[in-house]
Amino acid sequence: MPSSLDFTAPLRDSLERAGFTYDGVADLLGREAHDALMRNETTPGRRRTTGGSPAETLVRLFLLQVPVPLADAERALPGQVDRLAAEGLLAQSVSEVAARLDIRPYAADDTDLWVVSDLTPGLDGGPQRVGADHVLGISGASSSLAQLTLRRPVARSLDLGTGCGVQALHLAGHSDRVVATDVNARALRLTRLNAALNGVADRVEVRDGSYFEPVAGERFDLIATNPPFVISPGTGERLVYRDSGLPGDRVVEDIVRAAPDHLTEGGWCQVLANWVIARDQPWDERLAGWLAGDCDALVVQREVLDPAAYVELWLKDAGLHGAPDYLDRYDTWLSWFDDQGVEAIGFGWVNLRATGGGDVVTDMLEWPYDVEQPIAPAIGAWGETVRADVGLDSLLVTREDVRQETVGPVGVEDPEAIVLRQQRGLRRARQADTVEAALVGACDGDLTLGQILDAVAQLTGADADQVRTTYLPVARDLVREGFLDLA
Numbered sequence: 001m002p003s004s005l006d007f008t009a010p011l012r013d014s015l016e017r018a019g020f021t022y023d024g025v026a027d028l029l030g031r032e033a034h035d036a037l038m039r040n041e042t043t044p045g046r047r048r049t050t051g052g053s054p055a056e057t058l059v060r061l062f063l064l065q066v067p068v069p070l071a072d073a074e075r076a077l078p079g080q081v082d083r084l085a086a087e088g089l090l091a092q093s094v095s096e097v098a099a100r101l102d103i104r105p106y107a108a109d110d111t112d113l114w115v116v117s118d119l120t121p122g123l124d125g126g127p128q129r130v131g132a133d134h135v136l137g138i139s140g141a142s143s144s145l146a147q148l149t150l151r152r153p154v155a156r157s158l159d160l161g162t163g164c165g166v167q168a169l170h171l172a173g174h175s176d177r178v179v180a181t182d183v184n185a186r187a188l189r190l191t192r193l194n195a196a197l198n199g200v201a202d203r204v205e206v207r208d209g210s211y212f213e214p215v216a217g218e219r220f221d222l223i224a225t226n227p228p229f230v231i232s233p234g235t236g237e238r239l240v241y242r243d244s245g246l247p248g249d250r251v252v253e254d255i256v257r258a259a260p261d262h263l264t265e266g267g268w269c270q271v272l273a274n275w276v277i278a279r280d281q282p283w284d285e286r287l288a289g290w291l292a293g294d295c296d297a298l299v300v301q302r303e304v305l306d307p308a309a310y311v312e313l314w315l316k317d318a319g320l321h322g323a324p325d326y327l328d329r330y331d332t333w334l335s336w337f338d339d340q341g342v343e344a345i346g347f348g349w350v351n352l353r354a355t356g357g358g359d360v361v362t363d364m365l366e367w368p369y370d371v372e373q374p375i376a377p378a379i380g381a382w383g384e385t386v387r388a389d390v391g392l393d394s395l396l397v398t399r400e401d402v403r404q405e406t407v408g409p410v411g412v413e414d415p416e417a418i419v420l421r422q423q424r425g426l427r428r429a430r431q432a433d434t435v436e437a438a439l440v441g442a443c444d445g446d447l448t449l450g451q452i453l454d455a456v457a458q459l460t461g462a463d464a465d466q467v468r469t470t471y472l473p474v475a476r477d478l479v480r481e482g483f484l485d486l487a
Contacts, residue, residue: 128319378425
């Protein structure tokens with residue numbers, strides 16, 4: 001460990017000894033105060049942390065951002081206050097200590113972690129403006145990417161645009177080596193600090209540079225990235241953690257186009273992103289044009305915002321709501337969207353898997369509904385089955401979580417509609433006719449697909465050859481979408 005980070009080992013020991021973990025803090029605050037803190041309100045938490053114990057002191061100091069008596073800080077962080085002040089984590093006066101950085105407990109894969117970032121802006125309705133080089137901590141976006149990212153053992157992984165290093169910490173749990181890149185010098189420092197604090201500095205290499213420039217010519221088994229994807233005219237101050245400086249959704253397009261050249265065969269790139277929905281082109285058609293010919297792709301649009309709602313969201317994120325120039329910024333941004341032909345903005349996931357050549361499979365799914373979290377196992381299952389060789393001799397099994405729903409009056413022989421619905425993973429649903437429903441109901445691994453289709457044809461009085469021709473592609477779709485498995 002570099003000598004400049006030798007303070008992280010005793011700091012970690014103090015955090016552990018005080019019980020300053022995710023579960024420990026949740027228990028200490030209780031549900032009401034914990035939920036209030038998630039809404040950036042500290043009063044309930046202050047009322048729960050007046051006893052002066054090390055855990056209460058650390059919560060007040062780093063999470064509630066309340067100055068604490070020097071004596072309490074010394075008890076919680078014995079012999080470390082002066083050093084942590086010198087390293088920029090604390091500010092010290094004669095009688096009090098305040099936090100200059102946020103240290104937040106985090107739980108990942110049954111492991112206690114701590115994430116250091118800039119202080120949370122906007123607590124208790126206070127000023128929310130942040131500097132251009134602000135280093136964001138744990139956020140909804142970082143948590144979403146963590147739940148999306150595959151957790152299989154790999155040799156090399158890349159955290160592209162690492163920020164404070166949250167994804168790098170996750171990747172270090174199942175990667176021999178992690179490379180973390182960013183252009184923000186403060187973010188790179190905090191990523192190194194977080195790697196050392198969590199005992200993975202030997203597996204995380206931090207590099208300065210834009211996007212793939214620091215890893216030119218290198219390949220990885222897994223790339224995870226939550227790039228600065230906010231789509232804006234770029235006329236205001238650039239916040240590095242969210243604004244790329246590139247026009248429109250160009251940053252996402254560039255990453256998607258370049259990623260295949262940095263993947264090993266079978267490697268994955270997983271991107272959390274925004275994209276433009278243009279007035280004159282369907283979203284899936286537009287994004288399909290970004291995809292290279294040597295990667296299977298699963299692209300899922302999870303949410304759509306109209307331009308006004310999108311502008312409001314990100315102006316508030318920058319602390320500009322109510323600012324003197326708020327209306328001018330709002331109007332400028334909307335005018336730019338109008339000039340660019342932007343009808344809406346999509347949010348979702350781009351998952352690429354390098355095939356090593358040959359035909360590729362592209363699935364473009366609009367799915368704004370609830371999914372099982374973490375969703376990564378379902379993404380991995382898609383990768384395993386999307387190229388499955390399903391033929392008439394295949395033995396298929398209906399997945400245990402698939403349920404059949406019928407719509408129509410009670411007791412009628414023929415329902416108006418039949419819906420097959422997954423209870424796990426993406427929780428997809430698809431409308432089925434009676435033949436498809438019978439097919440799924442009969443798949444238990446005993447009979448081949450051809451035998452099942454022949455039996456269904458006989459029961460329905462349909463032509464057997466026609467049923468085979470029509471429903472073999474349907475069976476392949478059911479496997480790819482996760483309703484059926486190869487036995």
